Amino acid sequence: MRAIQFTEYGPPGVVHIAEVAAPHAGPGEIRVAVRASGVSAGEMRIRSGTLRDVVPTTFPYRTGFDAAGVVDEVGDGVTGVGIGDEVFGMTDSTARGANADFAVLAAWAPKPAAWSWEEAGGAAGSVETATRVLDRLAVGGGHTVLVQGAAGGVGAIAVQLAVARGATVIGTASERNHDFLRSLGAEPTTYGTGLVERIRALAPAGVDAVFDCAGGTLPDLIAIAGDAARVVTIADLTAAAHGVHLSHGTPADDTGGTLGTHADPLASYGLAIAVTLAGEGRLRVPVAAAFPLAEAAAAHELSESRHARGKIVLVN
Structure with missing residues (x-):
């Protein structure tokens, strides 16, 4: 089968398509014939070598964490899903390999009828990550939340x-994406100089939690939240130096070095919630661009x- 991989650290051009042996579903897993799969922003750092000292990498490294497709193998012990079902989901976080013709999923849910294959293919990783961080921040009704980098x-x-x-949500993005954020239910503002003052004007009673998807502004985000414990980042490797939690999906035996903490438990249950919300018309997956599998390098470059608004996906 075809699969996307890289065999050395480097720029987007090191990513290429290769012919590899197809994987098979083990106990508790399913295999899908992939229709679309997501491009993981975190894998940009792995591919570039930025994380070489903290994320063990064995070459060749096969990319992709989330995918949508048609079930064609069901592993031992799996119930509630059968051959031919349309699903979306995630691979095991250490196995990956979803950017391929076939992918083995460790967590999945039925593909919502309202979503295209492109939307479903890029959904699971973002849903799990967002659910995991919102859980960590204990976000609920009546809270005010700042999402830094809300258009990604x-x-x-x-x-x-x-x-x-x-929750009431304030989201930062470039001005060209403000109408987009309003359509999602957020009050938009720009990032950069003056952010603390802008947020205080928008939320005079204060902000209960900050979800950082962009990185690079933790001192301002802590000032906005009033407490580093009320800030969680998925993008800033300096988090520990600021007393901020970096939520990540590396193996749970990470000793708390550069990444600063153990991995949080995966919030795979969020996939089922996403299905319900999608059916109610309350959750959509903005797709920034869809590339053929063979153009994975261009997807990595974007x-x-x-500058991508929403998820970048590969289509088979």
């Missing part, structure tokens, strides 16, 4: 899930530009 793949989902929990 995770940020756009986080906005909608926080709104669904009954992701690395940090």
